[in-house]
Amino acid sequence: MIRLEQISKVFNQGRPNEFRAIHGLSLGIAADRVTLFTGPSGSGKTTLLSLVGCLARPTSGRIYLKGRMISALPERFLTDIRRSTFGFVFQRFNLIKGLSLIENVMLPAYPLGLPFPELRERAAGLLHGLGLGSKLENRVEWLSGGEAQRAAICRALINDPAILIADEPTANLDSALTREFLAIVEGLRGQGKGVIITSHDPLIAESAVMEAVIRMRDGRRVERMAMED
Amino acid sequence: MVIGGSIRERVARPSNRAMAWFLGLGALLSVSLAHALWFGLDGADPGHGVELVRELGLSDLALFTEARYTRHLSLADSHAAFQDHPLALDHFPTASLAAPPEHLRNPHVAGD
Amino acid sequence: MLQAIERQRYFIDYSLSSLARRRGKNLGLLTVYSLIVFLLASVMLFTQSLRQEAAAILKEAPEILVQRIAAGRQDLIPAAYLERMGSLRGVSEKRGRLWGYHFDPAIKANYTLMTADQHQLPPDGILIGAGIARARGLGAGDFLSLRGNDGKPAAFRVEGILPAETELISSDLILMAEPSLRAFFGIPDGLYTDLILKVSNPREVRKVAEKLTLLLPDTRPILREEILRTYDAIFNWREGVVFVLLMGALLAFVIFAWDKASGLSAEERQEIGILKAIGWETGDVIRMKFWEGGLISLSAFLLGYLLAYLHVFFADGFLFEPVLKGWATLYPAFRPRPVVDGLQLATLFFFSVFPYTLATLVPVWRAAITDPDSVMR
Numbered sequence: 001m002i003r004l005e006q007i008s009k010v011f012n013q014g015r016p017n018e019f020r021a022i023h024g025l026s027l028g029i030a031a032d033r034v035t036l037f038t039g040p041s042g043s044g045k046t047t048l049l050s051l052v053g054c055l056a057r058p059t060s061g062r063i064y065l066k067g068r069m070i071s072a073l074p075e076r077f078l079t080d081i082r083r084s085t086f087g088f089v090f091q092r093f094n095l096i097k098g099l100s101l102i103e104n105v106m107l108p109a110y111p112l113g114l115p116f117p118e119l120r121e122r123a124a125g126l127l128h129g130l131g132l133g134s135k136l137e138n139r140v141e142w143l144s145g146g147e148a149q150r151a152a153i154c155r156a157l158i159n160d161p162a163i164l165i166a167d168e169p170t171a172n173l174d175s176a177l178t179r180e181f182l183a184i185v186e187g188l189r190g191q192g193k194g195v196i197i198t199s200h201d202p203l204i205a206e207s208a209v210m211e212a213v214i215r216m217r218d219g220r221r222v223e224r225m226a227m228e229d
Numbered sequence: 230m231v232i233g234g235s236i237r238e239r240v241a242r243p244s245n246r247a248m249a250w251f252l253g254l255g256a257l258l259s260v261s262l263a264h265a266l267w268f269g270l271d272g273a274d275p276g277h278g279v280e281l282v283r284e285l286g287l288s289d290l291a292l293f294t295e296a297r298y299t300r301h302l303s304l305a306d307s308h309a310a311f312q313d314h315p316l317a318l319d320h321f322p323t324a325s326l327a328a329p330p331e332h333l334r335n336p337h338v339a340g341d
Numbered sequence: 342m343l344q345a346i347e348r349q350r351y352f353i354d355y356s357l358s359s360l361a362r363r364r365g366k367n368l369g370l371l372t373v374y375s376l377i378v379f380l381l382a383s384v385m386l387f388t389q390s391l392r393q394e395a396a397a398i399l400k401e402a403p404e405i406l407v408q409r410i411a412a413g414r415q416d417l418i419p420a421a422y423l424e425r426m427g428s429l430r431g432v433s434e435k436r437g438r439l440w441g442y443h444f445d446p447a448i449k450a451n452y453t454l455m456t457a458d459q460h461q462l463p464p465d466g467i468l469i470g471a472g473i474a475r476a477r478g479l480g481a482g483d484f485l486s487l488r489g490n491d492g493k494p495a496a497f498r499v500e501g502i503l504p505a506e507t508e509l510i511s512s513d514l515i516l517m518a519e520p521s522l523r524a525f526f527g528i529p530d531g532l533y534t535d536l537i538l539k540v541s542n543p544r545e546v547r548k549v550a551e552k553l554t555l556l557l558p559d560t561r562p563i564l565r566e567e568i569l570r571t572y573d574a575i576f577n578w579r580e581g582v583v584f585v586l587l588m589g590a591l592l593a594f595v596i597f598a599w600d601k602a603s604g605l606s607a608e609e610r611q612e613i614g615i616l617k618a619i620g621w622e623t624g625d626v627i628r629m630k631f632w633e634g635g636l637i638s639l640s641a642f643l644l645g646y647l648l649a650y651l652h653v654f655f656a657d658g659f660l661f662e663p664v665l666k667g668w669a670t671l672y673p674a675f676r677p678r679p680v681v682d683g684l685q686l687a688t689l690f691f692f693s694v695f696p697y698t699l700a701t702l703v704p705v706w707r708a709a710i711t712d713p714d715s716v717m718r
Contacts, residue, residue: 055618055714076622083620094615094716097608098362103354108619110355113348116242155619243357244350247636254643261650265679278507283401284459286438286537288568290395291470291512294451295669297442300513301453302575303568304408304415304535323667328574331567 002029002052007061009047009219021047023219024061029196031066031163034189034209037198039216045198046167048216052196053165054082083108087156089166093148095140095155102127102136105154112159119158126154130184146177153184163194170201178203185209293323303330349632352625356633359612370598371641377594378645378693379652385685386653387661388575390677395572398510399565403537404546406563407553417532418560426556429538431545437533439519441526443487448476450513450670452487454525457516464521466500472512472671474502485515490527497521505674512673598697605704613705617713626709627702634701638694646689654679 009022021044029035029052037045050056051063054070057078063071070081087108095104105123127133130150135143143151149169156164164185170178178201185195186209197204205213215222281287293299328334360367409418420437440455452473460468469479479485479499489495503511523530540546550562605613613626621629652658657676666672 050714056712079617079620079622088618090615090618090716094611094618096612096615099358103358107355107616108621110351111348111621111625113344113346113351115347116350159620242354243361244353247353247357251639251643254640254647257647258643261647261679262681264654265681269679269681278398278510279401281503281507281511282398285455285457285516286403286436287510288399288402288406288563290391290398290509290572291453291472291514291671291673292391292509292665293667293669294453294472294513294671295667297451299667300442300451303563303571304406323665323669326665328571331570331574332561332563 001031001064001066003064004028004052005062005064007048007051007058007063009044009051009056010059013059021219022051022058025219025221026061027214027221029194029214030212031194032192033211034185034195035197035212035214036205036210037196037214037216038200038205039222040200042218043216044219045216047219048214049165049167049196049198053086053088054078055088083111083159083161085162087153087159087161087164089149089152089156089164089169091168091171093152095143095148095151097139097141099140100137101132101140101143101151104140104151105158107158108155109158123154123158126157127151130154145172146180149173149177149181150184157188161193163196164188166195166197168199168201169197170199170204175203182207182209293327295323299323299327302327303332305330305333349628352629353632353636356629356636359629360633360637367637371637371644373594374598374637374641374693374697375644375648377591378641378689379648380645381693382646382649382689383652383658383660385689386649386680387658387677389682389685390653390680392573392575393680394509394678395575396569399568399572402565402568404540404543404565405538405550405553406568407536407538407557408561408563409535409557410559410561415535417528417534418536420531420533422557422560423536426553429549429552431540431542431549432538433541434539436537438535438537439522439528440534441522441528443515445477445487448670450476452515452671453513454515454517454522456519456522458519460500460516462500462516462518462521463498464518465495465497466517467497468501468503468514468516469499470503470511470514470671471505471508472673473515474499475674476671487525489525495525508673509675513671595696599700605708610708611716613708614711614713614716617709617711618716623709627705630701630705631698634698635694638697641697642690642693645693646686650679653677 005026007022007025008020011019011021025048037048039045047056051058054063058071061071062069065081065085070078073081096107099107102120102123105127106119109119109122124133124136127136130153132147132150132154135147140148140151149172153164156166169181173181182204185197188195189209197210199205204210288303289301291300293302298305407418407422409416409422418437423435423437426435438455440453443452443454444450445452450473457468462468467485469485473479473485477485479502481499481501483499484496485499486494486496497515497517503514503516517525522528538549540549546564546566550564553560553562616626616629617623652660654677657674662672
């Protein structure tokens with residue numbers, strides 16, 4: 001269970017370009033369900049995602065993970081929690097160019113210092129599981145969009161996190177690939193993992209896989225969109 | 230289906246290659262150090278050179294033969310070209326490599 | 342413990358993969374870097390070896406050399422001075438040296454002619470240094486004709502060639518019997534070029550030198566310790582010059598390396614953001630970059646040093662030959678004997694490895710302390 005209390009996030013505080021992305025938001029997210037943050041661009045959903053995923057700290061307010069307040073922890077501990085609890089899939093996938101597919105997948109586990117054969121086997125297992133078993137040594141820039149996304153998912157899962165976080169995962173995918181993604185999410189849910197997604201893709205929003213939907217507008221949570229796009 | 234740590238993969242791992250690379254260079258460095266100890270001046274016998282020096286009463290190396298004050302560096306007097314001024318450029322290139330002799334830089338007795 | 346090593350190995354894996362992406366550029370950097378270390382290490386090893394060689398050979402040089410100074414220049418010294426100095430306490434042997442220079446216009450070389458009574462040479466017999474033998478193409482039994490003091494050519498028969506391993510001191514020597522040398526140079530009996538004194542107890546050398554200046558006010562004693570210090574300081578004088586010349590190259594490299602190491606491209610910045618977002622700490626990013634700088638600079642240090650070792654001790658420092666030769670025709674072919682000074686090696690290591698590694702770390706530090714959510718924006 002993740003609980004947010006009176007969260008605000010201000011960028012460029014005190015400067016002329018100060019920008020308030022989140023206004024005093026409070027909400028709870030079930031850690032083992034599929035949650036969608038939706039809303040138009042600029043609504044603060046991506047900022048909210050980075051706060052939930054411990055990528056950033058709120059300007060004010062508190063975040064609790066399994067009852068433990070994490071919003072005030074120093075970077076070291078925050079990184080530790082992020083690494084063990086969350087796996088990230090970014091909008092542009094953010095695979096590191098020039099490295100092979102399997103190296104990219106193994107990357108988040110490097111600082112843990114696991115035995116190499118064990119880590120490699122785990123990475124290879126994940127890639128086989130998502131149908132990329134034949135491309136382990138390929139450079140990531142040769143992958144197609146769908147393959148890159150599955151690679152990003154494998155990378156997010158390498159540390160066996162409880163929650164997968166995906167920012168606009170289908171923005172660069174066609175409908176067929178979007179359905180494929182939803183199938184993967186469903187599979188993860190079946191394994192008992194939670195998934196948090198931001199998206200304004202109707203295909204995602206209307207999917208039965210989504211168990212909870214949090215609608216955002218102008219940095220606040222809204223119950224119902226007047227004119228949903 | 231899963232390939233864990235076959236020999237080939239272990240070898241292909243960059244850090245293993247780096248280790249091999251540095252072990253190789255380190256081994257060469259050790260060889261060079263051993264070589265220096267074995268064939269160096271400390272270990273080797275100084276050879277006929279010392280005998281010749283003792284026999285003839287030689288005082289200098291035959292390294293720069295172009296000018297007499299560089300050929301017999303230690304015997305040069307203050308009137309040799311480059312020693313008029315320690316920073317003056319000499320017309321013999323090698324004279325600009327060697328320092329004026331000790332007895333000129335640091336005279337121990339009057340009379341130079 | 343094992344886990345800590347494994348972690349560092351993963352960081353090395355990453356930095357190597359990351360270096361391999363710009364293979365050409367990084368190999369170029371490594372080459373230039375190694376070349377610089379090579380030049381510095383070559384100068385260092387060569388001069389150090391020469392210094393040590395000089396010290397080892399010249400430790401048998403006479404303890405005191407006495408030159409006569411006339412009108413401010415060195416002049417021939419009368420044999421009578423040997424009697425005038427009488428028996429000085431501590432002096433075990435004293436004798437005159439007879440030697441001089443001869444310019445050979447045939448090959449434009451300066452020879453050093455010297456007497457060698459020990460060899461019992463016939464009046465027209467000479468022993469020559471290997472340098473002369475090489476330059477004039479002479480062997481034992483050949484004749485060497487030199488224009489004497491009286492303007493007439495004098496032919497000498499080469500009785501033998503001085504051992505090649507003594508070339509550093511004997512390359513340009515021509516040894517002959519004393520009467521032959523006097524006749525050739527026109528030096529009358531009773532005059533020497535200079536005098537040498539052997540003093541067995543090193544503590545008495547200075548005392549003897551002081552007495553000499555009182556007894557023979559027109560002479561100048563040169564002590565062996567001064568000779569040794571002169572050669573100990575050889576190149577110190579302008580070892581600096583070589584370094585100054587290298588400075589240009591060095592500066593160019595520093596600018597290049599600084600630019601390469603310290604300027605983080607947008608791509609690298611983004612990469613650091615990604616690494617932090619997927620769970621690397623700031624320290625992990627810095628460790629990885631530390632390895633990147635460290636692996637390059639350590640490789641350059643080892644490669645450059647090993648090449649310099651080969652160059653100086655196996656290829657006789659051939660790159661320095663033109664510099665040391667100057668305008669001289671005779672250059673001793675000698676193989677420097679290996680000397681490695683731990684302190685010098687450590688200094689070279691420090692100055693070649695640390696600055697580059699630090700240069701890679703500084704900008705990473707700044708990039709790595711940014712928030713990991715930058716990749717989301």
